[in-house]
Amino acid sequence: MLYEDLKEFEFLLPEERIARYPAIHRDESKLMILDANTGKIWNEPSFKNLVSYLKEGDVLIANHTKVSKRRVYLKTLARIHEVMFLEEKELLWRCKIRNSRKLKVGETLSDKKTQTISFTVEKKEGEFVFLKPEHTLQEKDFQQIGEIPIPPYLKREADLQDEIRYQTLFAKTPGSVAAPTAGLHFSESIFETLKEKKIQLCTLELKVGYGTFQPLTRENFQNQKLHREEFFLEESSAEILNLAKQEGRRIFSIGTTTLRALESAYDFATDSFRSGPGATELFIQPEDRLKSCEGLITNFHLPGSSLLLLVSAFAGKESILNAYQKAIAEDFRFYSYGDAMLILGRKE
Template sequence: MHSLSDYDFTLPPELIAQLPLSERSASRLLHVDDASFGALDGASLIDRQFTDVVDLLSPDDLLVFNDTRVLKARFFGVKATGGKVEVLVERVIDNRTVHAQVRASKSPQTGTQIRLAEAFDVTVGKRVGEFFTLIFPADVFELIETHGRLPLPPYIEHTADAFDETRYQTVYAKQPGAVAAPTAGLHFDLALLERLREKGIGFAYVTLHVGAGTFQPVRTENLADHKMHTEWYTIDSATVEAVRATKAAGGNVVAVGTTSLRALESASQTGELLAGGADTALFITPGYRFKTVDRLITNFHLPKSTLLMLVSAFAGYDVIKAAYAHAILQKYRFFSYGDAMLLTYRRSSGKGAEK
C-alpha cells in the first residue's frame, strides 16, 4: 500500500464543490460506523446530516479544533523592471518578514523590490528552498489584511469575494498564519457548537498554520521517496491536560480535520502528548500507529494526496476506498467546500491498517 497509484480515483468534476452551502452545518456527513458489522470488514457506511454529529459523540468525548486563521495571503504586483508578479505568502517569520512563493517570468534577484497591490514595496531577501524571503515595510499582518486577497484552493474556479472571506474561515478562527483553511471546521456554526457544549462534549484547541503544500500532489510512485512539506504547530498545556483527562475518563479524542490530527500526532511522537510548538513534516501512511487521536471528522480529499493516505492509515485502506466510491455514487460534495466524513481509528483490521 505504498505506491502512489494505490491512491488514485476518478472524480466527476461536478462533484467538486465550488461554493459553500448557505448554512455551514447543512452539509452531509458520511458516517463510517466501525461498530456495525457489514460487508466492509466490520464497518458500514451511513448517510447522515452533519448536525447528527451531536448524537454520534458522547459527553466524555473531546473535540480538538485547529484555531488557525487564513491570511489574505495572495498579492499581485510588479517588479522594478515592470514585469508582473504573483506572490503567495507561505509563512510569516516575524512582523516584517515572510517566506513566499513568487511567480514571475524571471525570478526576482536578492535586494530588488516588488510593488504589491499598488500599495507598498517589499524587498527580496535570500532564497529558502522553493520560497523567497520578502521583507515588508511595516507590520506584516496589517498589510496582508488591508491589501491582500484570500487564496482559495486551486480547484475552486471563482475569485474570492466577500462571502468567501467569511465562509473560508472557521467561526472559531483566532491565530492568523494559514494560507488554507482547516476545512473540516467549516461545518461548525455557533448553534451547533452550543448544542455540543450542552451535551457535555469538551472542546480543546491546537494551532497548525496550513501551508500551500497541502494542495501539492505527490509525484513519486514510491511513497518512501516523497518529501513532505512542513507546517508549524503549537499545542498548549490546557489542551494536553484536556486530552489526558478525556483518555482517563474513557472518552474519545476527536480531531476536527487532518490538521488537528497532524498537530496532535506530531506532538505525540514520544508516546505521550507534549505541549509546545515545532515544525512538522510528519507523513502518515498505512502502518502508522496513531498515539492520541481516536476519531476524525474530515472532508473528502484529492486523489494521490498525502491527506488521502492519512485517512487510509486511520480508517483502513479498503474502508476508505469503499467510502469514496460510495460518496461518488451518492453525489457527495468534495474538497474544501464539500461534505464530511466521521471516521474511527481501526487498530487492527482492514487492508492497510497497522499490524
C-alpha cells in the first residue's frame, strides 16, 4: 500500500457521531456484527449480546494496561504549558508540549496543581522536549499533579467521570497515555456470563503510546513502521493461547492494541505465541494476512488512521468501509467512548 492510497480510507464523519462522553453503563453501547467471511453486517442493541456469539472453549484476550495521569500542566513565570509525559529514559522524560517553541533549554517549570515538583528543560529534539524532574517521578506523583489524558478529539477537559470510565475493569499496570478502548465495554456482569459459559479470559500488557493519535505520514509507508510500543505476554496467557491453537478453538482479541501485540508475539512457523517482553513497530495494512486470532472486538476508528487500516486487514477493506457507512447512517457513536464492533472470522 502507498501513502497516496490512504485517501481511499477517508470518509466524512458528522461531528454528532463522535461520542464525547461514555454511555451511562459500560455494557450498554450498541454492537455491530461483521462476518468477515461473507461480508454480512447486522446490529445488536446492546454490547451485552456479545456473549451470544461466543461458545464454550473460546478464548478472549485483553490488554490490562492502565492509563496514567500523564497530562500535566506546568508553568513558568510567563505562561502555562500543557505537557504530555511520554516515556522516561536515564532520568529524562520525553514530552510533547504545546507552544514548546517558547521554551528555552535550561528554563525551569513547576507543576500548576501542587507547585511541589520542578522540572528543567534539558534539550529539544524535533517535536519533543526532554524534561528533567527534581526527583525520580513515581506513579503517585502523576496521581497528584496530572490529569487523565483523554483523546484530543473529545475537545473537552477531563472530569472525574473519566478517571473511572477511561479505564477498563481489568486495568492493572499503569504506563499508558491512552486506553485500550474496546475493553471499556466489558462489565462485571459480562465477566460473570463469560465464566458461566466457560469462556476463558486472559491478558497481556501493551503500553499504549501517544502515537496512537498521530496521523499517518509518508515516512510510515516508506519505512513500513509505526510508533514503537512495548508489550509483555505472560507465560500463563501464552499457554492458554497455544492450547487453544492446538485444539482448534477460537481466539478473540479485545481491541487493536491487543491484536498488534498478538501479531508481534505470534510465530507463523510454529503456529504458537512467544511469552515474555517484546516491542512492536508493526504497521498492519489491508493487504496483510493476520493469523493470531479468529475474531476481533473493536471500536469505530478515525478516517485514514492506522487502526482503520488494521481492521481492514482483518475483515477486508470493502466490508469495513461498508460497515462504517452503515454505522454513520444508523447513528452509531464513534471513537474511544463510542459503540463497538465484533468481527467474526478473518479475511483469508
